[in-house]
Amino acid sequence: MKLSIMAKEAREVPAVVAQQLEKNEGAMQELVASLKQLNPRLIYIIGRGSSDHAGVFGKYLFETEMGIPVCSAALSIAGIFGKQLNLNGAVAFVISQSGRSPDILKQTESAKKGGAFTVAFVNDETSPLAELADAVIPLSAYEEKAVAATKSFIATLSALLHLCARWSDNNALFDALNALPESLQKVIESPNQLSASYLKDTRNTVVLGRGFGYAVGREVALKLKEVLGIHAEAFSSAEFIHGPVTLVEKKLKLIALNIEDESASFHTDMVNNVRARGAECLDLGFNADAFVSNVHPRLSALLLMQRFYLDIEHIAIEWGLNPDTPPGLNKVTKTQ
Incomplete structure (x- = not known):
């Protein structure tokens, strides 16, 4: 039976998560060092569609595990109303598969101008977003051809979990995350x-x-x-x-x-x-x-x-x- 592209990509998730965890460990340690020095009072999530939904997961994750308030950006504030927010002391998590959507890029520029430290969770490491952000966490889901996101969404959640585990020094969560690919395959x-x-x-x-x-x-x-x-x-x-x-x-x-x-x-x-x-x-x-x-x-x-x-x-x-x-x-x- 010939599988659709969506089915093939969804079945790649265990391998994507396993490779992402190994590849990103060094970048996570560097990012955590920066975040601990910054000690942000707010996490500001920038994303649309599936990326925004991943941000809602991030809200529950970082508020539950670390007690840091998390809010989602209203992209029209910068894109349509042209208003600048004061984000001094905040970290902005910018979530995007392509890293090329104009409104995401504009909001990221606005967040940086407002004083936020920006972190791109992005699949395309050559994208304008990757170049713009202060730090980059690759999703490493490779090319996703199906319009409906599957592996890039779960890869975003695993990247957020990886950061949370290391930032909060939660070894139990990190160990469980390393066992995740096997459970996904089951x-x-x-x-x-x-x-x-x-x-x-x-x-x-x-x-x-x-x-x-x-x-x-x-x-x-x-x-x-x-x-x-x-x-x-x-x-x-x-x-x-x-x-x-x-x-x-x-x-x-x-x-x-x-x-x-x-x-x-x-x-x-x-x-x-x-x-x-x-x-x-x-x-x-x-x-x-x-x-x-x-x-x-x-x-x-x-x-x-x-x-x-x-x-x-x-x-x-x-x-x-x-x-x-x-x-x-x-x-x-x-x-x-």
Whole structure:
């Protein structure tokens, strides 16, 4: 069976993560030395699309593990309104696969002008962004030809985890990260979790997660739109109860992302609440699977995404869609 480009690239993730960890260790040590000297009071995330979703993961990661406030840049502030922010004492994490989007470059220039120390998490090490940033952490995902990001997204999460582990001197997290490629490979070999039958005739759906599950839930919703043409929106499972839960009366199908961490019991309570109201909800995750039972809770979301990417690619093929080139999309999006 001939695999799509998206499927091939998603299956490269374990090798990408393993090589990235080895390649970036020296750069991480240098960056950590600079960050410890800077002692930033704020992490400012610059990114769009999947890169912005990776930034939400970074928010939960660095606030949870290091207590540093994290916020996302509103790119229109510099690009459209022409306003300059005071970012003295901040570090800006700029996340981009291509490193060539005009709005990302302009916001990076603005962040530097505002006093921020800029770090590019970028796949193309020859890009304008790599030249512009004060420090570069290569994603090392190689060329990604499918429009829908897969390996570059998970590679961004692993790079953020690598930095966090070294910056916070969290040896347990670093050791778990080194074992991640093996777990990712086992996930690739595991059964599908999301099926075409569940999504059959679905035009709208809601993705529910909590904490790190919500962070990757935004990426899940985006891919349902991009690859399958299904309108999907991500909510924190707690936030969904505050109003949007009325959508359940429309017989909406939901997808629950289950992460085995401190948020698990709270998320489960909210999902059970939604089910009690008559919602049909499918669970995704590896919480009860023995072969990933010892995975560090900060890494569970990466396993979920690995399986999800393969599942939606399979559904797209089954539905006669081209997962590699969704209509109306380009690999590099040029916005101001």
